[in-house]
Amino acid sequence: MNNIRASFRIDRGGFRLEAVLTLPGRGVTALFGHSGSGKTTLLRAIAGLERAPGGFFSLGDTVWQDESRNIFVPTHQRALGYVFQEASLFEHLTVKGNLEFGLKRISEAERRFNLAEVADLLGIGSLFERRPASLSGGERQRAAIARALLTAPKLLLMDEPLAALDLKRKLEILPYLERLHDELSIPIIYVSHSPDEVARLADYLVLLDTGKVVASGLLTETLARADLPPTFADDAGVVLETVLSAHEEDHLSRLDFQGGSIYVGQRHEPLGRRLRCRIHARDVSLALARPHASSILNILAGKVTAVVPTNTLGHMLIQLYVGPTPILARITERSRRELNIQPGSQVWVQIKAVAMLT
């Protein structure tokens, strides 16, 4: 297997990072945590920008760091791409000069993309002769991503590439990041503190809190865990991987997932397309009897598996399963008491809103 294995222990005065991880060698892994949780430090250790004593890192068969055998490959000899949080283009070069900087430092045989392909993928073909100072934040970040890709990395590391951008620029870049995910087979480790970005982009999720790994697992499974609510707080909710299965006449589309199906506003993708959507716990309500006079379209039968308090007083987080698929619901303690909802209860799940992520 070409799994990624990492083990770092960094002690820096008041801050301590301890991470032992095995990550999938494909898809997007999100390192999620609040500021100060150590996610950037971990990413820098992976890149070799910080040398952790006793650290270990391997990507498939390639060992980049194994201090027990005194191996430490310096950053410039590692086949990785790194996208920094803020624009990091070289100001003394044009966009094209920046893109070629990494490209001309790898051998012909190593090259996987050419300039035109990558420029096309990230929509920066018209910016080649511009200076970084004259670009918008979004354009700079796209150029930085393109520059990293041109070094034919075997691992792409991204440190909150959207954090310094306003919402509009974020929405402008997200589709490009999704394309990276869909069209390239490079594993990506993506640092973020935004639940939305994680839900949209990640396949695998690592939760960090004050330097410790709190959880690590498939995104859909980890988000559905009821024992981690403080991490996401009001953003708790599950991500469903669905298949577009029908376009109906009244401008609705049906999405099937394991255990049921839901209706959403009309989609324009062809049938059979895999779509990802997110159901916030706050958009899910529960009923004991099947509601028959309700305007809510998406009503599913489920079975409660866990009831835990949230960090908002008087609110509970309910984990339930619709078939094999977990869903989270957030209800008040009073409703839970009046409906007597406990693990094992059979309930009707009403989904008020579904956020499409693709």
Add this chain to the structure above:
Amino acid sequence: MVQPLQNAFEAMGNRPLEVAATLRAGPWDTFWSVVVPLARPGFLSGSILTFAHTVGEFGVVLMIGGNIPGQTRVVSVQIYDHVEALEYSQGHWLSACMLVFSFAALLTLYTFNPQTGRSREA
């Protein structure tokens, strides 16, 4: 010469070096292809300051070296000689020439280096 360069390197920070490393540039490669071009304003203002300082240098030249009669002469020492010999008008002329020359030289340098003096974005 050292101080403006040091300022330029400090303003640059570590980030460009790290970026270069992630783009496969080794330490020497990074020095020539990133550090030197980015520190260009520092090199230039360093040169200007050094030049301006040297044109007016007097004490060191007189005391330590460079004042071999008939072989090497420095304008400032020449002015000193004129004053010693009470040739005030020649001294004044020479001072004025020196002032005009320094001004013209600095003006040229600043004109052809628009980055100097402009505040650089971080």
